[in-house]
Structure formats: C-alpha cells, structure tokens
Amino acid sequence: MKLLVFPHSHFCEKARWALDFKGIPFEPVAVMPGLHLRTVKKLAPKSTVPVLINGDEVVQGADEIIHYLDRCHPLRLLTPTDTDARDACLALEHSMDARLGENIRCILYQTLINYPKFICHCFTYPMPRLKQLAFYLIYPVLRRKIYQTYVVSDAFVDEARRNFDLAMEELGQRISQQEFMVNDQFTRADLSVAAMLSLIVLPPEHPFPWGGLPDPKAQAFLDLYRDHPVSEWVGKMYRDHRRHRPME
Ligand SMILES: N[C@@H](CCC(=O)N[C@@H](CS)C(=O)NCC(=O)O)C(=O)O
Known part of the structure; x- marks a missing residue:
C-alpha cells in the first residue's frame, strides 16, 4: 500500500497511525503542495491528503481509510462492532476533527507561515534536496494559499482559539471519568483525538522529526496546554498505542 501524505499533517498522522496500529506495511509518499492538486485529483474526488492506494483501490480521507482498513484487516478493529459505541x-x-484539527491548523499556520524554512521542512521531509529547493520557489504562492484557506483573518483565528479551548474543556471532563473516549477500549475516537492533538503535544512517538517550533507565539499556544489533562492523556495514548515507525 502507498499513502500519499503531507508529512507533518495531523490528518495524515491519523491514517499512518491506523496502518501502524494494525501492523500493515505501507510506503508513505510525500506529495509536493501545490503540485498535489493534480496528483491527488487524478486519483480521487477532492484534493486532500491522506490518500491510500492499494492496487486499483483508492481511499481518500483519514476517516474513510480507517473504515477501509477495518473492513480489509479486521484484526485489531478500531471501529467498535456494537452500534451505540x-x-x-x-x-x-x-x-473533534473539526473542533481540534481544523482549529489547530488555523492557529498554528497564522504565525508559522512566516518561517519558510520550517514550513519547507514540514512539507518536504524527507524529499531530495532538489525538491526542497523547488519548494522555496513556489513558497510565496503557497503561503498566500495557506493563509486564504486555513488562517483567513485574525478574527477567524480568535474564534478558532475559543472553539479549540471549549473542545479541550469538554474532552477534559470526559477523560476525568474514563480512560478512553468511548467505552473501555482504544478505538478510532482515541486515535483521532490524539492524532489531532499531536501537533500541540509533539509526543516523541510521533514519527515526524519536528525539531521544535521556530515561532514564539506558536510555542506560547503549545505552552498554554502543556499541562492540560487532555495533553497528558494524548501522551499516554501515544506511549501505549503508537507503534513507532521512523518516516524514512
Ligand atoms: N477530512 C479530511 C481532511 C484532510 C485535510 O484537510 N488535509 C489537508 C492537509 S492537513 C490537505 O490535504 N490540504 C490540501 C488541499 O485541501 O488541497 C481527512 O480526514 O483526511
């Protein structure tokens, strides 16, 4: 199997984790942002990654990938069989994909797009040097696109911060009473929430080599939640359930 990814993306981490959790060998293929529009749209209806390719079969979206893997590889099911669960x-x-995942992306990109070297590392690790150089050429256009699509405006970021905080509070209440998000075993709900929050917790089991954030404002956002019970829970999910696999 091949998995088309942006290496740093939390939605891609969600799909990668599901594959690793089931012990399915796969090749992660980093696609160049901008050029991905053509590569991905040739295969699937939308332009987003992750996209899983298994022979003739193409599955787009981390959630759909988990459904697909549970159907084809029912060992270590991530989707409960009980209907209510x-x-x-x-x-x-x-x-939580929206309230955590989309809001984090908006908040972090607001300032991180001012650091082309870091953003280049995020998108092009582990591509060859030539592709990394090409990234810098397209970066001014990409930067504008990222701002328009994900950041939008300062007011939008403020709203994202409020919504993110509310979601964290809700999750905090949930895990104060139980070990897992739903019932008493690790499921796709735990995997999804932990993968979305991996961008603020940066757990050592995460396969992407972050190397720290270059921007003080983005780092301050991470620091706000460093000791939050949900962040501690994310660390535990990664320690207990993420099989480490280096990305190269
Ligand atoms: N709901 C989708 C969201 C995936 C997503 O938003 N991917 C972003 C990267 S984090 C992307 O591919 N953006 C590029 C684009 O929209 O063309 C999923 O679960 O996979």
Whole structure:
C-alpha cells in the first residue's frame, strides 16, 4: 500500500497511525503542495491528503481509510462492532476533527507561515534536496494559499482559539471519568483525538522529526496546554498505542 501524505499533517498522522496500529506495511509518499492538486485529483474526488492506494483501490480521507482498513484487516478493529459505541465513536471523531484539527491548523499556520524554512521542512521531509529547493520557489504562492484557506483573518483565528479551548474543556471532563473516549477500549475516537492533538503535544512517538517550533507565539499556544489533562492523556495514548515507525 502507498499513502500519499503531507508529512507533518495531523490528518495524515491519523491514517499512518491506523496502518501502524494494525501492523500493515505501507510506503508513505510525500506529495509536493501545490503540485498535489493534480496528483491527488487524478486519483480521487477532492484534493486532500491522506490518500491510500492499494492496487486499483483508492481511499481518500483519514476517516474513510480507517473504515477501509477495518473492513480489509479486521484484526485489531478500531471501529467498535456494537452500534451505540460505533455511533458514539464516529460522532466524536467527526466533531473533534473539526473542533481540534481544523482549529489547530488555523492557529498554528497564522504565525508559522512566516518561517519558510520550517514550513519547507514540514512539507518536504524527507524529499531530495532538489525538491526542497523547488519548494522555496513556489513558497510565496503557497503561503498566500495557506493563509486564504486555513488562517483567513485574525478574527477567524480568535474564534478558532475559543472553539479549540471549549473542545479541550469538554474532552477534559470526559477523560476525568474514563480512560478512553468511548467505552473501555482504544478505538478510532482515541486515535483521532490524539492524532489531532499531536501537533500541540509533539509526543516523541510521533514519527515526524519536528525539531521544535521556530515561532514564539506558536510555542506560547503549545505552552498554554502543556499541562492540560487532555495533553497528558494524548501522551499516554501515544506511549501505549503508537507503534513507532521512523518516516524514512
Ligand atoms: N477530512 C479530511 C481532511 C484532510 C485535510 O484537510 N488535509 C489537508 C492537509 S492537513 C490537505 O490535504 N490540504 C490540501 C488541499 O485541501 O488541497 C481527512 O480526514 O483526511
């Protein structure tokens, strides 16, 4: 199997983790942002990664990839078989993909796009040097696109911060009473929430070599949540359930 990714993306980490969790060998293929529009749209309806390619089969979206893997590799199921638990998992996953995943992306990109070297590392690790150089050429256009798509405006970022904080509070209450998000075992709900939050916790088991954030404002956002019970829970999910696999 091949997995098309942006190496640093939390949605891609979600799909990678599901594959690793099941012990399925795969080749992560980093796609160049901008050029990915053509590569990905040739294969799937939207332009987003992750995209899983298994022979003739193409699956787009981390959530769909987990459904697909559970169907084809039912060992270590991530989706509960019980209907109520399944519905609860999918509802939480769907909600937190947006409330955590999309908001974090908006908040962090607001300032990190001012650091081309870091953004280049995020998108092009581990591509050859020539592709990394090409990245710098397209960066001014890419930077504008990232701002328009994900950051939008300062007011949008403020709203993202409020929504993110509310989601963290809700999750904090949930895990104060139980070990896992839904029922009493590790499911796709735990994997999804932990993968979305991996961008603020930066757990050592995460396969991407972050090397620290270059921007004080982005770092201050991470620091706000460093000792949050949900961040500690994310660290535990990574320690207990993420099989480490280097990305190269
Ligand atoms: N709901 C999708 C979201 C994936 C997503 O937003 N991917 C971003 C990277 S984090 C992307 O590919 N953006 C490029 C684009 O939209 O063309 C999933 O779960 O996979």
